[in-house]
Every structure is written in C-alpha cells, then in structure tokens.
Amino acid sequence: MLADLLLKVAGMNQKPEQDYRPRPSSSGPERCLRQLCYKAHGLKAKKMSDRFVAVLDDSSWHEELTADWIRKSAFQLHSQQLVLNCGTTTHLGQAFDVAGSIDGIITDLLGVDRLWEHKAINHFGFERYLKGDYPMDYLTQCCLYLVGLQKVNPQIREAILLIKNKNTSAYLEFMLDYNSADDIMVVKHLMGSDGTFRDGEDVALFTNLYRDAFERFAQVEKHRVLQALPDRQFERSDWQCDYCPYSEPCYENYQQEFTEFVALDAEAAAQAAEYVEINDIQATLKKRQDVIRKSLKGWLNSANACRAIADGYSVNLAFQKRTTVDNKLVPPEILKKASDEKTIEIFTIKGGKA
Ligand code: SF4
Structure with missing residues (x-):
C-alpha cells in the first residue's frame, strides 16, 4: 500500500x-x-x-x-x-x-x-x-x-x-x-x-x-x-x-570517437609486451593451479570430507544455493522491459613473437 x-x-x-x-x-x-x-x-x-x-x-x-x-x-x-x-x-x-x-x-x-x-x-x-x-x-x-x-x-x-x-x-x-x-x-x-x-x-x-x-x-x-x-x-x-x-x-557518440588505427610509441609497446608476458605467466600458473585444485578435490571426495586441515592450511567443500532465472520462461514483453542495453568497452592486448 x-x-x-x-x-x-x-x-x-x-x-x-x-x-x-x-x-x-x-x-x-x-x-x-x-x-x-x-x-x-x-x-x-x-x-x-x-x-x-x-x-x-x-x-x-x-x-x-x-x-x-x-x-x-x-x-x-x-x-x-x-x-x-x-x-x-x-x-x-x-x-x-x-x-x-x-x-x-x-x-x-x-x-x-x-x-x-x-x-x-x-x-x-x-x-x-x-x-x-x-x-x-x-x-x-x-x-x-x-x-x-x-x-x-x-x-x-x-x-x-x-x-x-x-x-x-x-x-x-x-x-x-x-x-x-x-x-x-x-x-x-x-x-x-x-x-x-x-x-x-x-x-x-x-x-x-x-x-x-x-x-x-x-x-x-x-x-x-x-x-x-x-x-x-x-x-x-x-x-x-x-x-x-x-x-x-x-x-552518446563515444564509439565514433575511436576509429583510428595508429602505431604504439616505444613506451606503450614495451608496456604491451610486458602485459602479454604477465598474461602468459598467469596462464601457466593457472593451469598448474587447476591441476592441484582437481587433485585436492578428488582427495576430499574420496575421504567423504567437507574440511581437511594440516600445517595451517585447510581444504574446504561448502554448498550454497543460488537462484537463476530461465529467460525462456519469462514473457518477452517483461524481459524487454527489464533489459537495459549498454555499450561496454572490450579492451584486449594481444601479440608476442611467434
Ligand atoms: S561523470 Fe562520467 S558520465 Fe558524467 S560527465 Fe563525467 S565522465 Fe561523463
């Protein structure tokens, strides 16, 4: 009311x-x-x-x-x-x-x-x-x-x-x-x-x-x-x-402001190279992290445990409930009303010597 x-x-x-x-x-x-x-x-x-x-x-x-x-x-x-x-x-x-x-x-x-x-x-x-x-x-x-x-x-x-x-x-x-x-x-x-x-x-x-x-x-x-x-x-x-x-x-005209293709100056090129190198290191570490994660999860599963501790470290398994919405079940007119279109910036740095 x-x-x-x-x-x-x-x-x-x-x-x-x-x-x-x-x-x-x-x-x-x-x-x-x-x-x-x-x-x-x-x-x-x-x-x-x-x-x-x-x-x-x-x-x-x-x-x-x-x-x-x-x-x-x-x-x-x-x-x-x-x-x-x-x-x-x-x-x-x-x-x-x-x-x-x-x-x-x-x-x-x-x-x-x-x-x-x-x-x-x-x-x-x-x-x-x-x-x-x-x-x-x-x-x-x-x-x-x-x-x-x-x-x-x-x-x-x-x-x-x-x-x-x-x-x-x-x-x-x-x-x-x-x-x-x-x-x-x-x-x-x-x-x-x-x-x-x-x-x-x-x-x-x-x-x-x-x-x-x-x-x-x-x-x-x-x-x-x-x-x-x-x-x-x-x-x-x-x-x-x-x-x-x-x-x-x-x-309003943000996207139109960015149309030029230009060359990076020396300092910016060095930063791009450093960024790509950091990315590569992170990707290698992430791969190793995923292997360890899988192994530890398997270990916990085989022990039917939700928590294991030793030497100040703990490995934990917790359960949370999350609500998701199935857009297919929402009437299109409501979905349209609840949607907001926004232009987002997607910024990437790629490259490296092959
Ligand atoms: S706050 Fe953001 S949207 Fe507003 S005038 Fe400044 S830059 Fe533009």
Missing part, C-alpha cells in the same frame, strides 16, 4: 533543477569537471529516480539526527546554515561571490569554536575513509568554508568533518586545521566510533586545496564561454558515470 506509493511521492516532490553556479559543495577534485561543464552549458540533467530523491532526503535528515545528539552532549551547536562568502571567481562573465551555508559551529567546553561539517554516506564509502582514503571533496569544501568563516571570526581555523555511516550509524571524525595564509590543511586526527584512531604521521597534510578549487571554477567558466567540454574524468565503468545525470550526452 505505502511501499509502492512513498517513493513516487518523493519523486513528485523533487526540487526543480538549479542552474550552475560555483559553490563550495562542488569545488572538490572528485567532482567530474565535465559534468559541471554540462550543467554550466545549461544542458538539462536526467531526472533523478524517485528512490534517489528519497536517498538524498534521508541524508539531510541524518544531519538533523546527529545535531540532536550533539545538543544532548556538552558541546554547543550553533550558527547552523550560516551563509558565508568564501571567495570571488568569475561566473557568466562577471565577478561572482562563492557563497555556501555551513552545517554549523561547535563550541567545546573550553569555549573553542570549530566549523562543523556533517556528511551521511553509504557503508561502502564510509569503510573506504575508515581504512585510509581521504574525502577530498569534503576537505576542499571545509577549506572554502573556513576561509569564509575566518572573515567573520579570524580565531576559527579548525573544523570537525563528521561522517555518518547511514547503514550502521557509526561515526568517523576528521579533525582539520587550516592555515588559510599558506593554503595548507592538516588532518590532525581521524577518529572512528569503533575505536579507530590515527594522528601524527599516520594522517595527512594537503596543500593548495583552496587554490585548486578556484582553478576548477575558472576552468568551468572557460569551457562555458567556449561552449567546449573537458575530457571525461572517469571511465564508463566507474560508478560516478552510472549515477551521472549527463551520462547519456557524455557517451
């Missing part, structure tokens, strides 16, 4: 698409520059799926939920959605103030104020950051906000970037210190609610994030004026392209 209705309601409440403007939330290096250029050209984006509208809405509610927990702690949260001027760039041929609204400022028990930036993300992304990747877009966004904040309160140079795992409600905190004069961001520590803690040499320092953000704004403006597009920032198989609202125009 509701399960099939609510996402449709979410879809119907989708906010109208906003025109491109340089903003802190799209200033980072992980955001596809070509995607921003499509938007700056005024190209209409593909409508978000109803479920994706709900996913984005969930994220803003997660921020509210976290804010509620903070209010129950000894920290004070204030200045939510304070709008800041983070710098000036050129947009539509004119000087343009890059403005953004912060998630808030947190004051600790000693009266120290810090920028608070909250992100609610999926489990996969959260695990990546917990294991050592850095959320470069979020760090860049914090740099811009800190520059804006320091215009209002020069004392604030630290930020807490708090990331919530939407699947498990675990938290991950990046404590950041930004030296705006030299454009240097230091990650002072990384702390996870699971007890993970890294500081000192185990965390990183980044330079020129602010400068690079404004360079990207300038690049978008340049491409807008020329009505041109930069190279694709991601490969077709990347999840960024799967979720991109401009993937159709971006890959």
Whole structure:
C-alpha cells in the first residue's frame, strides 16, 4: 500500500533543477569537471529516480539526527546554515561571490569554536575513509568554508568533518586545521566510533586545496564561454558515470570517437609486451593451479570430507544455493522491459613473437 506509493511521492516532490553556479559543495577534485561543464552549458540533467530523491532526503535528515545528539552532549551547536562568502571567481562573465551555508559551529567546553561539517554516506564509502582514503571533496569544501568563516571570526581555523555511516550509524571524525595564509590543511586526527584512531604521521597534510578549487571554477567558466567540454574524468565503468545525470550526452557518440588505427610509441609497446608476458605467466600458473585444485578435490571426495586441515592450511567443500532465472520462461514483453542495453568497452592486448 505505502511501499509502492512513498517513493513516487518523493519523486513528485523533487526540487526543480538549479542552474550552475560555483559553490563550495562542488569545488572538490572528485567532482567530474565535465559534468559541471554540462550543467554550466545549461544542458538539462536526467531526472533523478524517485528512490534517489528519497536517498538524498534521508541524508539531510541524518544531519538533523546527529545535531540532536550533539545538543544532548556538552558541546554547543550553533550558527547552523550560516551563509558565508568564501571567495570571488568569475561566473557568466562577471565577478561572482562563492557563497555556501555551513552545517554549523561547535563550541567545546573550553569555549573553542570549530566549523562543523556533517556528511551521511553509504557503508561502502564510509569503510573506504575508515581504512585510509581521504574525502577530498569534503576537505576542499571545509577549506572554502573556513576561509569564509575566518572573515567573520579570524580565531576559527579548525573544523570537525563528521561522517555518518547511514547503514550502521557509526561515526568517523576528521579533525582539520587550516592555515588559510599558506593554503595548507592538516588532518590532525581521524577518529572512528569503533575505536579507530590515527594522528601524527599516520594522517595527512594537503596543500593548495583552496587554490585548486578556484582553478576548477575558472576552468568551468572557460569551457562555458567556449561552449567546449573537458575530457571525461572517469571511465564508463566507474560508478560516478552510472549515477551521472549527463551520462547519456557524455557517451552518446563515444564509439565514433575511436576509429583510428595508429602505431604504439616505444613506451606503450614495451608496456604491451610486458602485459602479454604477465598474461602468459598467469596462464601457466593457472593451469598448474587447476591441476592441484582437481587433485585436492578428488582427495576430499574420496575421504567423504567437507574440511581437511594440516600445517595451517585447510581444504574446504561448502554448498550454497543460488537462484537463476530461465529467460525462456519469462514473457518477452517483461524481459524487454527489464533489459537495459549498454555499450561496454572490450579492451584486449594481444601479440608476442611467434
Ligand atoms: S558520465 Fe562520467 S565522465 Fe561523463 S560527465 Fe558524467 S561523470 Fe563525467
């Protein structure tokens, strides 16, 4: 009753698409520059799926939920959605103030104020950051906000970037210190609610994030004026392209871009030779591996065993049930509706001296 209705309601409440403007939330290096250029050209984006509208809405509610927990702690949260001027760039041929609204400022028990930036993300992304990747877009966004904040309160140079795992409600905190004069961001520590803690040499320092953000704004403006597009920032198989609202125009004539037969240069030819050699070694090892596998499986079968161990090694036989669909039994009209045609890239490297 509701399960099939609510996402449709979410879809119907989708906010109208906003025109491109340089903003802190799209200033980072992980955001596809070509995607921003499509938007700056005024190209209409593909409508978000109803479920994706709900996913984005969930994220803003997660921020509210976290804010509620903070209010129950000894920290004070204030200045939510304070709008800041983070710098000036050129947009539509004119000087343009890059403005953004912060998630808030947190004051600790000693009266120290810090920028608070909250992100609610999926489990996969959260695990990546917990294991050592850095959320470069979020760090860049914090740099811009800190520059804006320091215009209002020069004392604030630290930020807490708090990331919530939407699947498990675990938290991950990046404590950041930004030296705006030299454009240097230091990650002072990384702390996870699971007890993970890294500081000192185990965390990183980044330079020129602010400068690079404004360079990207300038690049978008340049491409807008020329009505041109930069190279694709991601490969077709990347999840960024799967979720991109401009993937159709971006890959529309992709196949036609590759028509030339050319000679490899010396470096590329050496790489191709190395690749083929690795392939040959792998094939030989794989053959030997298959022989061993067959032999061990036979050994286990003859012992009627599902597990055998010795010297720290184990040989195991497990059974799993898998569901498969027989396409012949599915009515063709349903099969057609459920099928999605995609052009995939098949990249091969062959050769070698006979
Ligand atoms: S489809 Fe991929 S490469 Fe193309 S604009 Fe979108 S994110 Fe960028």
